[in-house]
């Protein structure tokens with residue numbers, strides 16, 4: 097006996113790819129096979145190779161999405177950031193003056209009353225500078241943040257617009273990741289790179305240059321000597337930033353893939369449960385985390401080298417400045433200790449500005465790579481732009497479809513031809529049914545008529561003209577599709593049905609639109625249950641229309657498809673996901689709405705197609721038989737075998753036979769259905785709210801404590817890390833102590849002072865070495881335990 101399952105088991109290539117979870121499950125099961133693993137690795141590598149790193153041009157291009165207001169905000173924000181940067185080195189002038197006055201008085205060379213008034217004056221300068229800087233930084237951040245949000249929104253909009261214009265086969269590629277994750281993750285990365293961090297770079301640069309300018313203006317010779325530390329810092333920081341940018345962008349990509357995986361798993365949680373796939377999912381997710389960790393481990397030593405070198409240079413530069421400064425003071429080249437302090441502070445502030453710029457540059461490179469990913473879609477020309485205005489839009493459409501020598505291969509699977517030289521007539525106003533084994537190409541044919549794909553060979557003619565002759569939007573509003581899994585959008589029932597309105601219908605007044613929507617709902621058997629809902633047509637359907645039953649969803653979807661009165665209806669397994677009762681009601685609706693229209697029906701259940709004007713039997717992408725039910729039974733070929741296999745004599749499950757009474761019965765149940773549906777939904781929402789509320793009330797300290805107690809084998813490394821952190825942190829008070837001693841040196845006799853200056857400068861150098869060592873150790877331990885460098 098022949099059945100629909102006569103086809104040999106599908107190869108891996110032929111597995112259906114509809115459900116994200118099934119795809120994911122297939123992917124995770126494949127991972128069990130080492131051969132497949134190797135293939136995947138190669139694919140992943142190819143993909144990685146193709147990954148864009150983002151250039152300065154990409155970053156710069158983000159600003160092309162700014163409007164006039166954004167540009168004004170950026171100009172204000174950056175201008176103020178530059179002012180804020182310059183304010184800090186100005187403080188070194190005040191501080192230098194303060195030190196001079198102080199040492200003058202303590203060494204008995206100044207008048208106490210003069211000192212007091214000078215100090216008052218200098219303190220006031222400090223206050224002015226601090227308040228001014230506070231205001232300037234605040235306004236700068238606000239302006240830049242607002243401009244960044246607006247710009248990111250514009251980039252996201254352009255990305256979504258281009259994505260929606262892409263041809264359908266663009267979405268067949270798994271490497272695209274989910275669009276929502278691209279918009280969210282890459283949008284956030286862009287926003288981070290063009291907001292406060294962007295302004296901070298200008299602040300840092302202004303700090304860097306103004307510090308040097310002030311130092312050179314105050315004492316150019318000493319300034320140049322101290323500046324000898326800058327090239328070393330510059331080289332090391334630049335190398336470390338470049339290395340870190342590469343690591344960071346790899347990690348972000350891995351996290352984004354992990355995000356897509358978790359999103360798929362959560363959105364298909366029932367399938368995950370049903371297939372007991374938790375472990376595989378968690379394992380796959382863990383593989384991503386491990387990969388991110390491996391790369392992350394390289395970041396800490398890199399930071400260790402960067403900060404260790406930077407602070408070593410700064411501290412040893414300070415030692416050098418005091419050592420040389422005292423000699424210049426002794427020879428009369430420098431008049432006061434204030435000059436030395438001024439130069440030292442200005443140069444060290446400038447030098448350290450480089451490392452504060454470093455993390456911001458990383459945010460910039462991240463933004464550039466995120467932008468390059470979004471731009472690669474924005475720039476991608478669509479070979480079949482559904483929103484393009486080109487193409488003819490005739491005023492009438494007969495709905496006659498002729499298929500000639502049609503062959504097709506999916507672009508994403510070029511080695512497997514799906515349709516082979518198909519010839520078929522789908523006459524206007526008649527019902528044509530497509531039947532055949534799963535995977536024989538029925539839905540593919542529907543996809544080609546909808547113009548989701550371009551045929552490889554042959555033609556599909558609508559009213560004698562190839563589909564490419566018509567405007568795509570016009571075509572899709574004349575050929576409406578009803579699929580197995582109806583997709584409704586968040587919003588009211590009215591809004592969902594009204595989405596099907598086309599052309600002049602969209603500009604009708606609300607009353608007329610309402611009448612059209614109601615008419616369509618009456619025709620699709622949906623009006624009755626909608627009226628019984630508490631808010632009628634204004635009822636919210638909820639996320640993925642979860643507040644409606646499968647049959648109700650399908651009838652609303654049918655209403656949406658027919659509200660524009662299309663000439664052609666494509667019904668792809670429109671009732672197969674429903675239980676027999678709902679199927680009967682929906683089938684009844686379909687029978688009514690398809691009267692007088694060209695209808696192409698795909699159905700596995702032959703009872704639903706036996707009344708069709710022409711039944712076409714497909715096998716392996718070819719038409720093997722066609723005719724009416726009676727003719728095909730007489731022929732006693734494949735169709736007859738299928739009929740026997742399904743035992744059409746039995747009335748059970750014969751959807752078309754459901755009576756009007758049963759329809760009414762279902763409608764009377766609607767109210768109950770609605771209520772029982774709503775309650776679990778509310779409970780689910782409460783559960784989501786509870787989960788969204790976060791961390792079971794654990795505070796930061798408790799979280800850190802749990803983390804530490806779970807990592808007992810790392811205690812020794814924690815201990816070492818604490819010691820190293822204490823040493824690294826301790827160098828700053830030690831520096832303050834040494835500074836005080838070195839300032840004192842300027843208040844005693846030259847001979848005695850020289851000896852002490854040498855000693856304390858040496859001590860400074862030793863502190864610098866301790867600091868260098870401590871930062872290295874912290875970097876190494878972070879690498880070992882997998883901590884973020886900043887955490888320590």
Ligand SMILES: Nc1ncnc2c1ncn2[C@@H]1O[C@H](COP(=O)(O)OP(=O)(O)OP(=O)(O)O)[C@@H](O)[C@H]1O
Pocket residue numbers: 109110111112113268506508509514532533534535536537538539540541
């Ligand atoms: N987007 C796609 N990319 C690559 N191959 C695809 C794609 N969609 C379907 N296929 C392949 O094309 C072949 C025909 O699929 P199609 O969905 O047209 O079959 P069908 O007859 O409608 O099956 P069913 O009755 O199970 O829905 C199958 O081998 C399938 O794996």
